[in-house]
Amino acid sequence: MIVAVILGLLPVLGQTGTKKAGNVAGPDVIAIDLSKEMASNEMKPVKFFHAKHNQAVEGRCEQCHVRDKETLVFKFKRTDQPPTKELYHENCISCHAEKKAAGRESGPLAAECRSCHGALAEPPDTAWTKIPFSKSLHYIHESSEFIVSTAKGQTDNCSACHHNANEKSRQIYYTKGEESACVYCHKETKTQDVRSIRDASHDSCVACHEKLGSKKIKAGPVTCYGCHDVREQAKIEVVKTVPRLKRNQPDVALMTGLSSSGKNPKYLMNPVAFNHVGHETRAESCKVCHHESLKKCSDCHTPAGDVKGDFIRLEQAMHSVQSGQSCVGCHNQKTTASDCAGCHAMMPSTNLLDTSCAVCHNTPDNQVVADEKMKPVLAQKMVSSRAKTHETIDAEKIPEIVQISILADEYKPSEFPHRKVVQAITKRIEKSELANAFHKDQQALCMGCHHNSPRSMEPPRCASCHGKTSDAASGRPGLKAAYHGQCITCHQEMGIKEVLATDCIKCHAKK
């Protein structure tokens, strides 16, 4: 009977345990897992609280980490050697014992195996967050007077962090103008020759922070929380206007695809004059587009597809709607911003308008440019000639009030402040270069509501297409649903003050 009661309670206790989802470990929890190093694996990994130990040793990293030359090795009590059970047991337990003997709070001692082991069934669910090394953060390092170049004759400090590697001699060296993002080589997990991004950044960043910090120089964080806690990340200074990165990148590029052969070869699709410098200021970092290396897109993504580019063709790499790295994909993601979503949320994301192609593929001439030097010149010419703003329509030409009376029965006709709405939408996006590039003229904005019909100052009436009831065969909403659908969805998406769902008289006066 008692056993039954206990058994009955068990699942309940288990549930309450797991339901405390909010109780996530801090970003400092490290799993000490020697399963790869040890043949037999009797004990579960250890859940190690780094911040707690850091506090216990009063910030003296050498208590656990070996000091090698001027930097610390971020491995426990060793340099390159593989970790062993004995290493951990001897050092951890002896330190705990010392603390206990000194009458201080201490960790588990010998024969208290499960106090350390077994608290962890799987990798801990921590609040650990990757720290984005943004342009601002890059600039803070780039402009620091304390970070100095190790190579001789350098006017900047790039070589302090950036390096290349010679695969044969297994030496690292620095070449000016070949700096790249760390993750291009240092992947999530270590490869045969290259450290993981975790080890590489701890070895370089934290060690440098520690070194500078010990000289009483203001340096970056050395604790787990300092970099990997969201609240701490928010405290990091942000430089608003970051000077352009110096890596000899082009201002513009003429993007071309396949061309015809023969005497007078032509590009099969009009080339794109790509404003590289313009995109640099918009993107968070180079990695947004250059996801694997800083090479040209077409080096890997060839028009026909190649193993280098994972068989993703140039056309797909530029136009994939789903990918955040492609032009169209990234532009499409931008339309979810509240300024844009009022119209774009109701537009099918899959079908691109016929007019969209020419927005980018806008070179007037598709003659093949044989001279590589001429390409940027041509592209520059195209980019500079682009209008930065869109053409506006005279306010008087926009109907001021549109009375929607066709459905009025219970309420008075709705007085729709048409001009006010048009102008409000225009104002929300007038500063967006992307919007101005794609909308060109204000009439494009009309298409947000007056959709599926050719551009016109006198668009067809809503009732021309939307019948009394919704049409099941086409899925086309009825007139009432169409009106409410557009108004309410736009208000919701653009974050306009919510109206109670039953507050009909807000728009329709009572009869």
Place this chain on the structure above:
Amino acid sequence: MAISRRKFLGSIGAAAVGGVTGALGKAYGASNKHFKGYPDSYGVLHDVTKCIGCRKCEDACNVVNALPKPEKSFEDLSVLEEKRRTDAGVYTVVNQFDVEGKKVFAKKQCNHCLEPACASACFVKAFTKTKQGAVVYNEKLCVGCRYCMVACPFEVPAYEYDDALTPSVTKCTMCYPLILEGKLPGCVEACPKGALIFGKRDDLIKAAWQRIYKYPDQYTAHVYGEHEMGGTSWLYLSGVSFSDVGMREDLGIKSAPELTAGPLAAVPIIVGLWPVLLTGVYAITKRKEKIAEQEKESAVARTLEQAQEDTAQKLEKLKAKMTQEKTSAINFEVKKALEEAAKKAEEEAGAQTEADASEEENASDESMKEDE
């Protein structure tokens, strides 16, 4: 004569196997067809992403079906704070869900299954799936067992518990009378947002999938009701997982009748077979008893007959023997007499002749032997 336990269990087993195999053969063995509902039947597509929780559908339902007015008016959105279900006087409810900080609304009513569980559970056929798509209820047939309420996987049918005399089961009718008049169901007519579309079920499925293809980011790629419980006439689209808006995702795609057809089909066979079986067992036992009785009787008769025959035979034998003995005795006597007579005659003849003396001696020897 009592049936032995072994016999009893054996006969049950035989009946069950017979019944189940019979039913399986009928339900599954014969075809791979899947019932897709009446052709051109109607349905409603509820697009959860479009619902704003205004409760106009609830209001319209109340009016169209002449249901009792609720305590709180339909304008009062505070009722959305708690999860509600359909009730005797409420055929449809809109519930509010908080999904990742966003308010999502979903309407609930009878889903009008293509093969309704309620209809299959009802043993008086009070529920009918009409060819228009609506599942309608006939209170004149209902006996109030409420099996339909237990059977419904969507927990829709309600019961008028407060009606002591003529309680009936209540649920959404898809406004069947209005459909017959070519009108829209009350809720669909009232929905200001187009969150409800009425039309041919096949068209609605196409329209639903079209929305998913056109707006892949806005919809979960699943049309709820297309296959659930064998398909329902009421279909749903959602931007979040269906379980997040209070809909069961564990129902599977088999209709209730399909799931229960096997065991249920076996019931009438077993029930029908029982009298036959027991009568048969009884008859067989009876017949056996009768035959045994007959055999016994005939055996007795035969024994008796045999005994009589034996006696007669013995008697006959005895008689024959006695007769034989008699005749032999007579013959002997006759012979003796004849011999005596012959001797006498010889003696008489010897006396008369010269050799009379010797003949007299022989004769006396012979008579002496005879005496011995």
